[in-house]
Every structure is written in C-alpha cells, then in structure tokens.
Amino acid sequence: DAGITQSPRHKVTETGTPVTLRCHQTENHRYMYWYRQDPGHGLRLIHYSYGVKDTDKGEVSDGYSVSRSKTEDFLLTLESATSSQTSVYFCAIRKAGARTGELFFGEGSRLTVL
Amino acid sequence: AQKITQTQPGMFVQEKEAVTLDCTYDTSDQSYGLFWYKQPSSGEMIFLIYQGSYDEQNATEGRYSLNFQKARKSANLVISASQLGDSAMYFCAMREGSGNNDMRFGAGTRLTVKP
Numbered sequence A: 001d002a003g004i005t006q007s008p009r010h011k012v013t014e015t016g017t018p019v020t021l022r023c024h025q026t027e028n029h030r031y032m033y034w035y036r037q038d039p040g041h042g043l044r045l046i047h048y049s050y051g052v053k054d055t056d057k058g059e060v061s062d063g064y065s066v067s068r069s070k071t072e073d074f075l076l077t078l079e080s081a082t083s084s085q086t087s088v089y090f091c092a093i094r095k096a097g098a099r100t101g102e103l104f105f106g107e108g109s110r111l112t113v114l
Numbered sequence B: 001a002q003k004i005t006q007t008q009p010g011m012f013v014q015e016k017e018a019v020t021l022d023c024t025y026d027t028s029d030q031s032y033g034l035f036w037y038k039q040p041s042s043g044e045m046i047f048l049i050y051q052g053s054y055d056e057q058n059a060t061e062g063r064y065s066l067n068f069q070k071a072r073k074s075a076n077l078v079i080s081a082s083q084l085g086d087s088a089m090y091f092c093a094m095r096e097g098s099g100n101n102d103m104r105f106g107a108g109t110r111l112t113v114k115p
Helices: none
Strands: A004-007 A010-013 A019-025 A031-038 A042-051 A054-057 A065-070 A073-078 A087-094 A103-105 A109-113 B010-014 B019-021 B032-039 B046-052 B064-069 B074-079 B088-096 B103-105 B109-114
Touching: A004 A087, A010 A019, A019 A031, A019 A087, A019 A109, A031 A073, A042 A065, A042 A073, A042 B088, A042 B103, A054 A065, A073 A087, B010 B019, B019 B109, B032 B064, B032 B074, B046 B064, B046 B074, B074 B088
Parallel strands: A010 A109, B010 B109
Antiparallel strands: A004 A019, A019 A073, A031 A042, A031 A087, A042 A054, A065 A073, A087 A103, A087 A109, B019 B074, B032 B046, B032 B088, B064 B074, B088 B103, B088 B109
16 A cells, blocks of 8 residues: 545546546655556556656646646646546556556546536 | 557456466567556556566566566466456556656456356
8 A cells, every 4th residue: 555545536527627636645755647547548647747846748648737736746637628538547656766666556536527 | 659568358267277468568678667467346456566677587476477578578477376356457567768767558458267
C-alpha cells in the first residue's frame, strides 16, 4: 500500500462541464502520474509530475491539464469534458531510488461524460 | 507507435495448470525495464514482476516467472499452478532508459481460470 487516495471514485457529468480529479498521497513521493484506461488500449499516460510545480505531458494530454502545488496532491482537470474522456483514470506514484521502479496505483476513478 | 504488444485478448487455463501470457516489445534503447501487472475484477492494479534488460537471469516471484528472450524482444509471463484467483486482466509494460521516462502498457490479456 503506497498511501494513494483518488477522489471522486465515481463521477457522472455532462459534456462541456469542468471536472477535477484529485490524487492524494501520504508518503512524500516525488513522482506522480495520471493514466487513463480504455478497452483495447491498456493504460495511457496523460500527464506526470516530478515535483511541486514540475509537470509534463504524456501520450494523451490533449484536453487535460494538471497541477501540483504541494507534494501530496496531484490534480487532473478536464476543462470542458467530452464523451471521449469517459474512462477510468488511475493515479500512480513511483518510489525514487527503487531499482525496479514499478508504479503503485490508486484505486481508480471512473468518469462518465454524457 | 505501439511499443508493447499483447496478442492474446483472452486466454483460458484449467486450474492447477501452467499458462503463458505473451508480450513483445519494441525499443532501440539498450537499457529498459519490463513489468507485469494484474488487474482483478475489483479494478486495482497489482505489480507482479520486473525484468531489467541487463538482468542475466529470468525474474521469478513465487508462481510467476518471466520468460525473457532479449533477441526476440519478448517478455512472456508464466503462471504456474493456476488458481481461480488468477482470473484477471494482465498487462505487460515497459519503461525505456532510466529516470522519469514514462511506462508504456500493452492492451492486456484477460485470463480465465476454469475449475
């Protein structure tokens, strides 16, 4: 257990509305990630962060923004949600210095955009 | 471009038998890491096993082993003595180089263990 909490766990919203997903960690890890999971695509990286106010784009970043104003929180924002953003969103952390560098995932947030 | 390929959308195995889940990857880096994750129906992502590109031995973790064939760029997961609780989605993933390079995932294989 890497102390990762995602909120909300489930959300239904309408096209065009803003949505923010929160990832909270309790162990002060530097590296945090947002992935989305869709059938047939596995998990795809949206954005990641390597420290407070240090973020970068991943493979599928269009339509998403992130913020990290403190170590423990990494926020993912959909400024104007679209139906194509219906997905399960996973937050993950990586423990710096670990030889294997595996990611530890939160429980996921299921977002439905109608 | 897709860098991780899992060609088996679904697999069935009889309880107590062994099963191999295929994974091939594409990279020009000499240094990379390969990972397998399990996702049961409850949805959480569980790390199973890791293989580094310079590791000389195939990785093993309990009933999981990784059949790493570097020249063929394959990293198949072998589950021995399958149990009903092994029924899940399995994802192969790769991180190229080191540092903060992102981890790329395959599309996954759904394994069903039959009693």
